[in-house]
Every structure is written in C-alpha cells, then in structure tokens.
Amino acid sequence: GGTPRAAGKPLSEFGITDGSTIFFKDLGPQIGYATVFFWEYFGPLALYAAVYFLPQLAYPHISERPEKNLVQKLALLFWTFHYAKRILETFFVHRFSHGTMPIFNLYKNCSYYWTFGAYISWFINHPLYTAPPLERSIILFTLAMTAELANLKCHLIQANLRSGGSKEYVIPSGFLFDYITCANYTAEIAAWLAFSAATQTVAAALFATAGTCQMVPWAVQKHKRLRKIFDGKDGRKRYPKRWIIFPLVF
C-alpha cells in the first residue's frame, strides 16, 4: 500500500499519472458529523420533555398526577437548554476536522443518549420524586448554568483557533484554557455533577460518571498530542504546563 493522501489537492501534485496504481480503503457507509450530532441531541431533548408532559404514557401504572415542583421545572429548563445549546453549537460553532463518520456510530451514539435521556427523565419527573431542599437546588442549578456558559465560551474559543481552512494545531489560550488543556470537558463534567446534585438523582449521577469516563481518555490523548507537537524545538512553541482536565488533581 501507500500513504494516505491529503484531501483537496489534485492527484498530479503527488506524482500520480496515467498508469499509476492507486489504493482505496473502504471506510464503510459514512454519515455526516452534523447529522449524527443533531439526532443524538434531538432525541434526549424530545424524550425528556415527552416524559415530563405525558405522565399518562410514562407512568401508566400510576394514577396520581401530583403537580411538578420547582426543582422538576428547573431540571426541565436546564436539560432543554443543554441539548438546544448542543444542537446550535453543532450547526453554528463547531468546526469538524472530518466530514463524516461510520454510520454505525449513529446507532451507537443515539442509543447511548436516548436511553440515558429517557432513563433520567423517568426518575426526575416520577410522581414519587422526592425533591431536595429548594434553596440548595437553586444554588446548584445556578452553578450548573454557569458551567454551561463556561463550556459555551470554551467552544467559541476553540472554534476560532484555526483561521480559514487551516488544519494546523494551535495552542488554545484564554479563559480556562490558560490553566486546563480540555477546559471544555471540565465545564461539561461540572455542569452534570451540579445537575445531579441539584436534582439529587442517581440516574443523573450515573450519566455524569459515564460521560466523565469517556472524556478523561480523550483529554489525555489531546494533552499528549499537543505536548508532542509543541515540543519547543525547531522554532515551535513549547506547550505550557497545564492541567489535563481536573485542576489541582490531574
């Protein structure tokens, strides 16, 4: 075989002429990143609200329909904001390095998000839900929203790192990135931990844990890659000393 060739350049630039042999690798059926992200985020958005607004479908075995308390209402607002933000970021903020991913990812990712969405919503909006003290919840929801906005700011910074169609790596800087390589993940984890505490729901804590277990290896990879590229030699910058994902810990 040969080495994979960069996209966007004419074949002649690689010395390929009539009679050359080209090797193709079949990546399997592909689907656009934005398409996958939209469906994996729209599912939890719709399912959570469906469980909230349609208790007769979600809890057919329970006849009591107590009024939702403020904690449950704030949880609906936070959840909706989170996934609406993700959808908007997919279309207006994120720049994807690859255009497509294997279609299997669509089913895998949607299963993950949709199942957790329904699972968490079922417990928070349950007729037998026990709300934690209101003052505590309000403080925790405020923390969660702050983390959400911090995450948004991180995404905006990351979207503006590369100029034009450049595929070059750039050292992220500004805001939390001055201290943490993957500050966006840090903010995301903080938001979900705060949400779990605000709603005092094990299901939400399980989701926060599952997300953390995925984000930590990604953060380690990203950090290693940046440190490898920015080694301070041959005029390249040296990657500054930063936390990988959890300040003061790791």
Place this chain on the structure above:
Amino acid sequence: MARADTAYLLLYNLAQSIGWATALVQTVLSLTRHPSGDQVYSAAGLTVRACQGLAALEIFHAAAGLVRGSPVVALLQWAGRSNCLYAVLHCIPQLWPSSAVAVLFLAWSLSEVVRYPWYATSLAGGSPAWLTWARYTLFIPLYPAGVAAEMWVLYSGLPWIASRRLHSLALPNSANFAFDYHWFTIGLLVIYLPVWFNLYSYMLSQRRKKVGKRPSATKTE
C-alpha cells in the same frame, strides 16, 4: 514484560489453578458420596466463591496492561459469573440442592483447571501441545453446559427474587432511584444466549488458529 510482572502473574495463575483443582475435587467427592448432587454447594461453595472473588484481579491485570484484552470485557465476564454465583445462587439456599449446581461447578472447575495452568505455562516459556489442545477443545462441551447451568440458576431464582424483592430498591427514596432485580435478571437471561454465542464462535475461530486443522482420517477399505 518485566520479571516482577511475570512472577506475579505466575503466582496468580498458580493460586487459581490450586483453588479450582480443590473445587473440582470437592465437587467430585461430594458427588461420589451423594450422587444426587444435593451436597455440592455445601462441599465446594466456599472454594468457588473464593476463586471467583480473587478473579476480580483479572480486571486490573487487563487495565494495567499486564495481560492482553480489554478491561471492560474482563469486567463483564467477571460480573456475569459473579452475579450468578453471589447475587443469586448464594442468596437463595433453596437452589443449593439442585443438580444444576453440580453441573455448574463441574463445568466451571473443569474449564478453569485447564485454563489457568495453560496461562501459567505460556508465561513460563510455552505450553505443551496437549495442554493447548485441552484448553482449546474442552470448552466445546463445557461452555454450553456452564451457560445452561447458569441460566437455570438465574431462571429458577426468579420466584424468590420476586417474592423477597431481592437486591431491589423502590421509590420513593431520597436518591430518587429504583432498581428491579427481577426484571434485570429477566433481561439478563434474554441477552445471555447471543452474548455467549459470540464468545463461543470466537473461541472456535481461536481454536482453528491455535490447534490447527486436524488431519482427516484416511479411510482404508
């Protein structure tokens, strides 16, 4: 691999080999004295629980890179067997006298008493051909027997799990969490067959690689 790592793994595999050999002997002796198999759990239960508990280390071996394989797979395999043994069988004494327990312990101990020595000899320089053959052949009857026995235990435990609300949590509570172990066990039974079928096919394909094609017997007239 570092010498200390090899030494540790050798020790681990030796310990498990001895443990499972003990379980096998206890099971067989119990069957000779009580052929119905109703004393097997009393005879070998503690040994089997000890070996299975120790086997949790294998998850860390995979996570630390000491052995090949995914720690997630190791966790799932350990959790599946442990759930059957600790969460169901041990918790429901009414199941202990059943002959399925004898089948279960025989299937497990016969497989392990081959597998752990095979790992140990592989580490020590190379497994003898007969041991490799045993490791990649005995599973053919032992896996289905073991799976059938495990499923029998889970299925038979269902009435007691339901009536005692075993390992279950109901709403309302301050953690806003509920878990119905009865439904969980039913779900587990549903996925047992496809999961084990996959594992079985994988072992069969591994067998072709490690043991090779057996020369076909030539017919003589």
